[in-house]
Amino acid sequence: MAYEALDFYDIDSLLTEEERMVRDMVRDWVEERVLPNIEDACRDGIFPDEWRVEIGEMGILGAPLKGYGCPGLSYIAYGLICQELERGDSGVRSFASVQGSLAMYPIWDFGSEEQKEKYLSGMAKGELVGCFGLTEPDYGSNPGDMITRAEDRGDHFLLNGAKMWITNGTIADIAVVWAKLEGVIRGFIVEKGDEGFSAPEMKGKHSLKASVTSELVFQDCKIPKDRLIPGVKGIRGPLSCLNNARYGISWGAIGAAQSCFNSAREYSLSRIQFGHPIASFQLVQNKLSWMLREITKGQLLAYHMGKKKDDGSWIPEQISLAKMNNVDMALEIARMSRDIHGANGILDEYPVMRHMANLESVKTYEGTHDIHNLILGRHITGIQSFTREP
């Protein structure tokens, strides 16, 4: 059966021809290359290297960035790319999000001319893989209190500390690492093979199994002076990267939800119980119509957010709402879809349990669901409630 993405309000008609072509290219790739292999990749706990090569060849990495060999697509196109990749698997979308929004973006926006020339075009082609080191074992939701430190040693910096939960870490050629230099958060580019740097993989995940997650360890890690990212100081640096990635996730979640919806719809039409397809029962129809309703709202939210990203009229709180809402609805839909599939829902023959487990990570990373609630709460009331200290 052909994949027909749910598009109840005809978002398709709002897209440019270029956006549609990019979307279809990624959709076809996911259909041909990801879906037949994703369960094996998850079982083996790997992100197949040929996916990196092929994603690079499609030219979609760092989608909305312009110049230095980057694609220069619209934010809508970037969103559609995330949607299609995550319809395959959140792990595949994570690879692209981290590469484009978290590793390429800070170099593109805050890097020196030499850094941009050195890294960006290779990263856009997927030849150089990047990762983003912000989270630490003891500092997740409040990265501002991070421990990792950089010391100025005259002709080089010395980095000490550890990062955790770093997507792409072990397979990365470069890491954008956030560390405190004289008490101020700064970005540093650490290269694979730098003295005192290692990136052991974290094992045992029940979620995002086809994505590489790693620790980054810095023990008197010596890096040249020109690897300091000059253009940004303070928590604003990492947060501005997160804005782009979170925006992409708000589309990605739609892809996962569409996949779960399609599977639930097909399954409920063919599964006969009490002499009738379960799709003919009102309780099941109620679930399907709820899914349709939530996905449609999520699409309008993401599309409008994309337009605002494209014309520059957005505020970060709007992205928080989109990320939080769409991941929340996708996770609920995955659970509901699992329920509609009955026992079959737990098998790897259907994508739903995998999406469901993946979305648990997506709910937590890039600002947990509740951290986005707090961001909105502060926006509404003017009172921050992240911490009790004034």
Add this chain to the structure above:
Amino acid sequence: MGVAVLLKQVPDTTAKISVTGGRVDESSITKWSISPYDEYALENAIKLKESGYGDVVVITCGPARASKCLTEAAAVGADKLIHVVTESGSLDSIQIQALLSAAVKESSCDVVMCGKQAADTNSGSTGPGVASALGYSCVGAVTEVSIEGNVISATRLGPLGLEEVEVETPCVFTFDKGDTELRRPNVRGIMMAKKKPIDSLTSDDLGVDTSNSMVSVESHSSPPEKPPGQKFVGAESVPAVVNMLRNDANVI
């Protein structure tokens, strides 16, 4: 010099086709694609171009929606795009061949490639028909071509195995699905494709009279529904299944 590729836009092989009032309802078809065999023609044309043989000119004959297949071809490397604009389903095969031949002449290409048949009508007449109208030689159902001077050698699946055929230009090849891997578009290709102009031509522009179609389609109907599948459970059903496989399906 140059390769003209004739592309037909057809309902995607996965699209649902519905018939209303004795006609296929085109408006209900959600996805249109380049006819699959034509994609092999396009891929081989681009390969020929990469080995130094002129530009690739893609030509389609069809309604406004068909221009999309030209842009898709441009995204993977077609150089020039020609759209012969006609009303959907209004012409017979000979008229279409006349229009396509005129467009090929206009492109001044001396090699023409197309699929061995279209995925919707399956009539397989376009390649030979265009060859006959142009007075070119024609090799059917090829899977690969390579060029040396003005001699092109083509591989085709013959009755006894693979045949190697050598043919001088000008010539027409119709393509079968071979081992050739189709290239995927990329963002750069898509962005360049968007900027490529499409040369829109009418039958008047091409000087082809299309007023009298010799064929008129009376009606369409859906094929009869397949009988539902049968399910056999347990060891006791083995003899019945073996019997059916032997006598009904003739597979053992």
